[in-house]
Amino acid sequence: MLARDEDILRAAEDWKKAGRGVALATVVETWGSAPRPVGSNLVIDDQGNFLGSVSGGCVEGAVVSEAIDVIESGKPRTLEFGVADETAWKVGLSCGGKIRVFVEKVE
């Protein structure tokens, strides 16, 4: 897990240096049975490419589209998700859980 996290932050730096618009999403709080621990990262570019994980797949799509807004506006944003819907259940999160994700632009 550590090696993967390292790759994510390295990718954030590399992508930014390559001139791409980049945002970094971080899990800052979790309640209940959240799939990824506090501190987990997702890096997103302005084309919607992403690397890493904040939820094991349930909310990445939503985080990516919010991140593209953050890259445009430059303003950080805090997102909250309950992962207890049908999608979450399918990936094994039947007991629910809630996560808060901080999204910031790399500049």
Place this chain on the structure above:
Amino acid sequence: MRLDILKVLNEERAARRSVIVVTNQDSGAQRLVKGADIRSDPLKAMLDKHLRSAKSGIEETPEGRVFLTVHVPSPKLVITGAVHISQALAPMGQLLGYDVTIVDPRTAFASIERFPDVKVVAEWPDVALPPIGIDHYTAFVALTHDPKIDDPGLALALKSDCFYIGALGSRKTHARRVERLKAERGFTDNDIGRIHSPIGLDIGSVSPAEIAVAIIGEITQRLRQEPS
């Protein structure tokens, strides 16, 4: 995150040094605190606690509501002696997330059959240890009972800032070891005080596997708790 902060963060991580990023959740203001600089930071006590537990999280502070992203290198466990205790200690260390290496120049001991899933280096500690890199996030354990193998390993560990040093042996054996480390290698009582011997928590261990439990328990304690 500013690119300069991200760059330093990646450099520190690559160099296996701890670092905490403090992000204000309202303003987005951010600063990076290197592990070595925590003691001069206004949030010293809080950062120290997070560093010891290696846990990221939200905290209320005089600076406002902040998120602490804690980056701590994965720990290493270096053992001299491909002995019976090591056969239990190595997989326990791996289970706890340690990068485990066993060093033993005696090729009959350091065989792949005895240690199928562990890195074993059949060299003397003088040769084997420098490339492994004994750093702050390393626990060093000497288990051979043979001064020719354990002493040079202990000497290298004592010269490093590794967080744990342990050496197997009775009180008598250890007393002789202390004399040798002082007379032959110039260490002081203060240096030698870093060596845990008798090794491991006092839990009445009998078998090699139980001794391994005592050792890994003591290593965990040193990693997570402030020395009392």
